[in-house]
Amino acid sequence: EDQVTQSPEALRLQEGESSSLNCSYTVSGLRGLFWYRQDPGKGPEFLFTLYSAGEEKEKERLKATLTKKESFLHITAPKPEDSATYLCAVQATGANSKLTFGKGITLSVRP
Amino acid sequence: DSGVTQTPKHLITATGQRVTLRCSPRSGDLSVYWYQQSLDQGLQFLIQYYNGEERAKGNILERFSAQQFPDLHSELNLSSLELGDSALYFCASSDGRTGGERETQYFGPGTRLLVL
Numbered sequence: 001e002d003q004v005t006q007s008p009e010a011l012r013l014q015e016g017e018s019s020s021l022n023c024s025y026t027v028s029g030l031r032g033l034f035w036y037r038q039d040p041g042k043g044p045e046f047l048f049t050l051y052s053a054g055e056e057k058e059k060e061r062l063k064a065t066l067t068k069k070e071s072f073l074h075i076t077a078p079k080p081e082d083s084a085t086y087l088c089a090v091q092a093t094g095a096n097s098k099l100t101f102g103k104g105i106t107l108s109v110r111p
Numbered sequence: 112d113s114g115v116t117q118t119p120k121h122l123i124t125a126t127g128q129r130v131t132l133r134c135s136p137r138s139g140d141l142s143v144y145w146y147q148q149s150l151d152q153g154l155q156f157l158i159q160y161y162n163g164e165e166r167a168k169g170n171i172l173e174r175f176s177a178q179q180f181p182d183l184h185s186e187l188n189l190s191s192l193e194l195g196d197s198a199l200y201f202c203a204s205s206d207g208r209t210g211g212e213r214e215t216q217y218f219g220p221g222t223r224l225l226v227l
Contacts, residue, residue, distance in 0.1 A: 043115075101155075
């Protein structure tokens with residue numbers, strides 16, 4: 001069974017204090033690893049898809065990386081508006097396109 | 112705005128009742144997915160439809176059913192509701208074809224269901 005574990009559960013940062021969020025996964029065969037951002041009471045907002053180990057993607061202050069066992073979401077010089085829950089999900093190879101999500105990391109950035 | 116719409120935004124009902132949640136996918140997307148999000152379980156996959164046909168099932172209860180119509184909108188029907196069914200229900204859509212960015216699922220704003 002596909003599994004995704006995210007750590008830490010919660011992270012509090014000072015504005016400008018860079019850090020990384022971890023996503024460990026086990027999957028029979030990886031079709032894609034997805035990062036989403038979710039604000040309270042809203043739907044998950046797509047950030048990145050990574051397909052193979054060694055791949056990296058960047059968007060503003062966020063950079064996602066992938067190895068064969070885990071993915072990291074690096075946040076550089078965060079701002080208060082980066083406060084949200086960050087969700088990691090995997091999609092396995094095969095006919096089923098479902099996403100298996102981790103429980104998320106709640107990030108709080110203090111001004 | 113992801114382009115996926117869901118109605119209603121909020122739903123309050125009593126145990127034993129039946130409700131219908133509606134989803135319209137992004138323009139051009141053929142696949143629709145339903146997910147349930149509760150505080151203790153996180154986001155859980157329920158069911159997927161592709162161009163009107165059921166494609167995959169997750170841990171969807173027998174009291175729950177879904178369908179996708181010819182215009183590609185989808186409905187999730189929840190019956191004999193229990194207190195534990197209170198949750199956020201999200202619909203997502205994707206292109207439906209395999210390979211690369213076409214696999215990305217875009218989520219709607221959700222329906223918050225409260226069963227009293």
